[in-house]
Amino acid sequence: MPPTSETLTAERILAATEEVLRRHGPAKATVVDVARALGVSHGSVYRHFRTKAALREAVTKRWLDRTTELLAEIAGATDRDPEARLREWLAALFAAKRRKAGGDPELFATYSVLVGDAGEAVSAHIAELTGQLATIVRDGVQAGTFAVDDPQTAAHAVFQATARFHDPNYAKEWERPGVLGEFEALVDLLVRGLRA
Structure with a gap:
């Protein structure tokens, strides 16, 4: 292994792990492959992430956080x-998922496998997304735009109703002709249901 002059950080390890996953897939990628890509021993990687499962959980969280951070701004x-924020938030979520699926299909397929194994990261991601939706709905109730009794329940319902446009299990449908029209029709229906 060639010596590395850069300080080994968790972020460098996660970036290298993503590249290794892209190259080898989740079934064949190992901590040794990550270490080799970084030019360090696998023990150095384990000092940052105690197990392979912890490393996979962290890289999955990093991937999910990219979407969460974008949506948090909205x-x-x-x-x-x-209402405009809700529409923009839902559209941005759909666009982000479509970009991930179409822009790097190998890595998207890899993460679809990892997400199934990363229970805590996925649960936290979904909780954060529904929390963001609840903030928008709550602001709508306070502004008199939306009329719901429980913004958190309404946000959860909106998230579940739009699953076809953000759940990776539906990724093959996202490039079908007419899918954007179907998405917009659903969002219109949901907004009408929330309105005062």
Whole structure:
């Protein structure tokens, strides 16, 4: 292994892990492969991530967080109309998932496998996304735009109703002709249901 001049950080390990996963897939990628890509011993990787499962959980969380961070900006834009924010948030979620599936299909397939194994990361991701939706709905209720008794329940319902446009199990449908029209029709229906 060639010596590395850069300090080994968790972020460098996660970036290398992503590349190794892209190259080898989740079934064949090992911690030794990650270490080799970084030019360090596998023990150095284990100092940051105690197990292969912990490393996979962390790389999955990192991948999911990219979407969460993008959507947090929309959810937090309290100077904008809640209905417009809701529409933009849902559209941004769908666009982000489509980009991931179409832009790097090998890595998307890899993460689809890893997500099944990363229970805590996925649960936290879904909780964060529904929390963002609840913020938008709550702001809509306060502004008189939406009329719901429980913003958290309404947000959960909106998230579940739009699953076809963000759940990786539906990725093959996202490039079908007419899918954007179907998405917009569903969002229109949901917004009408939330309105005062």
